Every structure is written in structure tokens, then in C-alpha cells.
Amino acid sequence: MLEQKILNIKTRAAGEIKKAQSEKELFDSRVKYLGRKSGFNKILKSLKNLSLEEKKKIGPLANAVKKEIDEEIKKAEKIIRSKVDLEKEKIDITAPGKKIKRGHLHPLTIVQNEIEDIFTSMGFEIADGPEVETEFYAFDALNIPKNHPARDAWDTFFIKDQRSKIKDQNLREKILLRPHTSPVQARYMQKHKPPFRIIAPGRCFRNEATDSSHEHTFNQFEALVAGDDINAGHFKYIGQEFFSRFFKKELKVRLRPSFFPFTEPSFEFDISCVVCGGKGCSTCSRTGWLEIGGAGMVNQAVFEAVGYPRNRYQGFAWGFGVERLAMMRYKIDDIRLFYSGDLRFIDQF
Numbered sequence: 318m319l320e321q322k323i324l325n326i327k328t329r330a331a332g333e334i335k336k337a338q339s340e341k342e343l344f345d346s347r348v349k350y351l352g353r354k355s356g357f358n359k360i361l362k363s364l365k366n367l368s369l370e371e372k373k374k375i376g377p378l379a380n381a382v383k384k385e386i387d388e389e390i391k392k393a394e395k396i397i398r399s400k401v402d403l404e405k406e407k408i409d410i411t412a413p414g415k416k417i418k419r420g421h422l423h424p425l426t427i428v429q430n431e432i433e434d435i436f437t438s439m440g441f442e443i444a445d446g447p448e449v450e451t452e453f454y455a456f457d458a459l460n461i462p463k464n465h466p467a468r469d470a471w472d473t474f475f476i477k478d479q480r481s482k483i484k485d486q487n488l489r490e491k492i493l494l495r496p497h498t499s500p501v502q503a504r505y506m507q508k509h510k511p512p513f514r515i516i517a518p519g520r521c522f523r524n525e526a527t528d529s530s531h532e533h534t535f536n537q538f539e540a541l542v543a544g545d546d547i548n549a550g551h552f553k554y555i556g557q558e559f560f561s562r563f564f565k566k567e568l569k570v571r572l573r574p575s576f577f578p579f580t581e582p583s584f585e586f587d588i589s590c591v592v593c594g595g596k597g598c599s600t601c602s603r604t605g606w607l608e609i610g611g612a613g614m615v616n617q618a619v620f621e622a623v624g625y626p627r628n629r630y631q632g633f634a635w636g637f638g639v640e641r642l643a644m645m646r647y648k649i650d651d652i653r654l655f656y657s658g659d660l661r662f663i664d665q666f
């Protein structure tokens with residue numbers, strides 16, 4: 318009788334284990350057939366009331382069936398787990414691919430590339446110079462001698478190094494972060510003879526209190542043309558041609574008399590503000606004009622400093638800020654946005 322009951326439990330349990338589809342179902346079967354409250358456990362508990370002879374017969378059978386059910390459940394669990402793993406590994410080759418976010422050029426790089434394209438199409442070569450410069454190229458070669466007040470116009474970051482400890486002023490040359498791209502003029506001219514037309518794009522640094530149109534780190538473009546008979550008319554033509562092409566429209570251009578030690582005569586070069594159309598806004602400090610850069614006819618003292626004979630050549634030089642042009646192009650009213658790292662700004666380009 319008891320023997321039959323045990324065999325019945327075994328048959329039922331085997332049937333259920335076979336049909337189970339998940340680990341949860343198998344767990345439930347284990348509780349149902351082998352758990353504390355299971356019929357099987359009741360049988361095991363009642364063994365103590367049996368005669369010795371019956372105990373000898375039923376005891377081993379009950380234990381063997383218990384072990385068998387347990388093993389069947391474990392086997393079924395293994396099979397189910399391996400199926401789940403396979404399911405996880407399955408790749409749906411028809412699923413659409415994940416979109417990879419592509420980067421893009423920084424607005425200043427876009428503008429710089431365009432400026433280079435315009436100038437090279439007009440026959441200019443691109444020259445390069447170091448950002449960490451000596452005071453000879455940044456000042457002396459540009460007709461700004463040591464201790465001359467003109468050096469104050471460039472709020473320069475000087476770099477402390479061993480040379481600054483040398484007492485003799487004439488032997489001491491300071492290293493600095495270039496405050497403008499004009500040193501490239503001298504470097505290029507030392508190695509080349511006119512005629513030539515070059516531009517020198519690059520990063521500059523000034524110890525400035527920043528505001529909406531001033532940064533401590535910014536980019537300039539230097540243009541230098543030298544030959545036998547270059548005059549201010551050539552400069553005006555190149556300037557107008559450049560701005561018409563860059564803004565794809567005619568803009569008002571203004572030259573104001575100015576002073577730079579390395580040009581004589583010197584000009585300040587402005588164009589009408591393209592953010593407000595000349596009415597006055599925060600970009601142009603309410604003047605209607607944007608100061609684009611400085612320019613002038615190359616001072617003969619600079620030609621002399623690089624080894625050319627005085628009055629042998631004539632040329633013009635011109636330096637302007639790239640950020641200011643980009644601000645006009647994209648109607649940006651604060652220069653500090655360029656280096657803010659704010660993706661809401663950068664992602665608009």
C-alpha cells in the first residue's frame with residue numbers, strides 16, 4: 318500500500334518535471350514533492366510506526382525515490398539554464414544597427430579652414446611659427462625694443478625659466494606665450510626673400526580680463542605681402558576682396574589711423590557689425606563697428622632686423638582675430654562661448 322503510494326508520487330513527479338518550462342516551475346515541483354509539507358515527507362515521518370520488516374522494505378525505497386526525484390529536478394534545471402543562455406546569445410541580424418554619434422569640426426576650425434581657402438585661392442602661402450616664443454621674435458625684431466612702453470600694448474604671459482636669472486640684460490632673452498602672430502613675419506622673412514604673400518594662422522595668449530569680446534586665448538591670422546612696389550592700395554584691395562568672399566556680401570570697411578611699431582603708416586581695420594547691422598549691440602560694444610585687426614605698411618626697421626637692406630622692399634602686414642570673424646558669421650554675442658565646452662553651443666554647428 319505504502320509502496321504503491323511512493324511509486325505513484327514518483328510517476329506524478331516525473332511527469333511534472335518533464336513538462337516544466339522554467340526554473341520557477343521546477344522550484345515549485347521540488348517544494349511540492351520533496352518539501353517539508355509534501356506527501357512524501359509525511360510518508361517518511363510515518364516510517365517510525367511501521368514494523369521492522371516493513372521499515373526494511375519501505376525505507377530504502379523511499380530514500381531511493383527521493384534521490385531520484387531530486388536528481389531529475391537538477392537535470393531538468395541544467396537543461397532549462399542552458400536554453401536560457403542560448404537565448405541570451407542569440408543575435409538578431411535583422412535588427413537595425415545602433416547609430417554611432419559622429420563628431421564635427423569646432424566652429425573656429427570651420428572658419429579657419431575657410432579663411433585659409435580664400436587666401437590660398439589668392440596665391441597666399443601658409444606659414445607657421447611656435448606658440449612659445451622668444452622676446453626677440455615677439456618684440457625686438459618687430460621694432461619694439463626692450464623696456465619700450467609699446468610692449469605694454471600686449472599683455473604678455475612670460476615664462477619663468479633659467480635664463481631670467483642671468484643678470485646681464487643683453488644676454489638675457491625671455492621666453493613667452495606669443496601675444497600675437499606677428500613674430501611669424503620675422504621668422505619667415507629671415508628664411509625667404511620677397512616677393513612673397515603669406516598668411517600665418519595661430520593661437521595667441523594675453524593676460525586679459527575676459528569679457529564678451531576678449532579672451533585670454535584666441536586665434537589671429539597674420540597676412541604679410543612684400544615685394545618691390547607693394548602699396549596700401551594692394552592692402553585695401555586684398556582686405557575688401559577677403560571680406561566680400563568670407564561674408565558672401567559687400568560689407569562696409571573702415572581704416573582708422575593707428576600705431577604699431579612694426580608698421581608705418583599703421584591702420585586699425587574695422588567692418589560694420591554683422592550681428593546688429595551697424596545699429597549697436599553688445600558684440601560691437603554699441604559702436605556699430607567691429608574691430609577686426611591692425612594693419613599697415615611694413616616698417617623698414619623690421620626689414621632691417623631680418624637682414625633686408627633698408628628701403629629695398631615694400632610690403633603690408635595685417636593681423637586679425639578669428640573669433641571676432643566667427644562671432645559675426647554665426648551671430649554669437651559672447652566670445653567666451655567658444656571655449657566653454659558647452660555642448661548646447663557646440664552642437665549647433
Ligand code: FA5
Pocket residue numbers: 496497498499523525530531532533534535536537539577580608609610611612613634635636637638639640641652
Ligand atoms: C596685433 O596683435 C597686431 N599684431 C596686428 C597687426 C599685425 C598690426 C600686422 C599690424 C600689422 P591687436 O592687438 O590690435 O594687434 O590685435 C589684433 C586683433 O586680434 C584684434 O583686432 C582682435 O580681433 C584680436 N584680438 C586681440 N586681443 C584679443 C582678445 N583678447 N580676445 C580676442 N581677440 C583679440
